[in-house]
Amino acid sequence: MLRVGVLVSGGGTNFQAISDAINNGKIPDTEIVLLISSTKNAYALERGKVFNIPSKVIVRKDYPSAEAYNVAMVQALNSSRVDVVLLAGFMKILSSTFIQAFRNRILNIHPSLIPAFSGKGYYGLKVHEAVLKKGVKVTGATVHLVNEEVDGGKILAQKAITVKENDTPETLQQRVMEEAEWQIYPEVLRDWALGNYNYLFERTS
Numbered sequence: 001m002l003r004v005g006v007l008v009s010g011g012g013t014n015f016q017a018i019s020d021a022i023n024n025g026k027i028p029d030t031e032i033v034l035l036i037s038s039t040k041n042a043y044a045l046e047r048g049k050v051f052n053i054p055s056k057v058i059v060r061k062d063y064p065s066a067e068a069y070n071v072a073m074v075q076a077l078n079s080s081r082v083d084v085v086l087l088a089g090f091m092k093i094l095s096s097t098f099i100q101a102f103r104n105r106i107l108n109i110h111p112s113l114i115p116a117f118s119g120k121g122y123y124g125l126k127v128h129e130a131v132l133k134k135g136v137k138v139t140g141a142t143v144h145l146v147n148e149e150v151d152g153g154k155i156l157a158q159k160a161i162t163v164k165e166n167d168t169p170e171t172l173q174q175r176v177m178e179e180a181e182w183q184i185y186p187e188v189l190r191d192w193a194l195g196n197y198n199y200l201f202e203r204t205s
C-alpha cells in the first residue's frame with residue numbers, strides 16, 4: 001500500500017482528481033493518509049471531509065521560523081507513515097530540511113510547460129496571466145519531482161494545451177486544469193503505485 005500525504009493551500013481540485021482516481025480504482029494500492037493545509041479556510045479541507053481523509057491545518061504564522069514550520073509538517077507526515085508527498089496547489093516554498101526528509105518522494109503539479117513560466121513568483125493565476133501577456137500559443141501543465149530549486153526537479157509528465165485567441169487568465173486556467181492537470185497528476189501517481197518509479201524511493205509498507 002502506497003501511503004500518500006497531500007499538501008494544499010486552496011481549492012483542492014487536483015486533490016479531488018487524485019482522490020477520485022483512487023476511489024474509482026484507477027490508482028491501485030494507494031491511500032491518502034493525511035491532508036495538510038497551509039490555510040484554515042482552504043476549500044480542499046471540505047473535499048477531504050467527504051473522503052474521510054484525516055487532515056491537519058499547519059499555518060506558517062503559528063511557528064517562530066520557516067524551519068520550525070517545515071519541521072512540524074515533516075513530523076506530521078512521518079507520524080502518518082507517509083511514503084510520498086503530493087503538492088496540490090500548495091503555495092509555500094519547502095525548506096531543504098523538508099526536501100531532504102522526503103528526497104525524491106515529493107511531487108508537484110505546475111500549471112505551465114516547465115521551464116517556461118516557472119520558478120519564484122509563478123504560481124496559480126499569475127502563470128496564466130504571464131502566458132497571455134507573452135502571447136505564446138501553447139501552454140500546459142507539468143508534474144515534477146521537488147528539489148531545492150523552485151520548479152526545478154526532474155520532469156515526470158507534461159501535457160500541452162493550445163492558447164485560444166479570446167482566452168482570459170481564468171478560462172485558460174480552467175482548461176489547463178481540466179484537460180492537463182487533472183489527467184496527468186493521477187496518471188503519474190498511478191505509475192508510481194504500479195511501481196514504475198520504484199527506483200526513486202523505498203516504501204515503508
Ligand code: GAR
Nearest residue numbers: 011012013014089109110111123124
Ligand atoms: C493549480 O493550477 C496548480 O497547478 C497551481 O495552483 C492551482 C491550484 O489548484 N499550483 C501552482 O501554481 C504551484 N506553483 P487546486 O488547489 O484547485 O488544485
